[in-house]
Amino acid sequence: MKIAFASGDGKRIDAHFGQCRYFSIFELNGDKYRWLESRTIRVESDSDEHENRVARRAEAIGDCTLLFVSSIGNDAVRRLRKEGIMILRAEPESEVIPQMEGLLKLLRERPPLWLLKAVRRAGERSG
Template identity: 30%
Template sequence: MRLAVASIDGYTVDLHFGQANAFYIYEVDDDGIRQDDFVGVEKYCNADPTHKFHESRFKGIADALRGCDAVVSVRIGDTPRNALAEVGIAHVEISGPVATALPLAVKQLSDHPAA
């Protein structure tokens, strides 16, 4: 499973989806967890207190995450979560070390495929 992780350092799931200016891409399978890529993006959230949906910013993120099965972050708003689902990318809200968080995320996705 290919997962995009919102992380400051690549070792911990520690960012809200909208605060990530990059995603660490991991492959998780029976052989373990491997970092496969790192993609920079324009941060989805800005100082706009209305938190309106920013289609162009979201499109840039969705394009960068193409091929990922899911995004893993501490939190995500309903609008970007639904927009990810529309392009076939699931989301899991979880925090903690990548080594423990990603297997839990895979389990959650397997148990609840529409997560």
């Protein structure tokens, strides 16, 4: 399962979805995870429409199942949910690695229904 983090530095969840310029992408597979890549979003001009900014970001993480953000607007939430991406809000400046460790712990111990659904959805996407 691929997981995206709206991050400016790849280490912290420190960016609003609509303004972030990078997504740090990780893969969670069984009982381990690994960093895959950083995806850069083209910088828009001030006149670029909100809908275009959301669409570009949604396309950049379209193969991901989960998205961690510090904040996100309602339009983006609707768009991402429609595309099957589950959104998790994290405290601003939260570190990425502890979030990944937390997901692993949840999967090992007693995964909540939302996480089981995400794992199933990821399997459907790849299979």
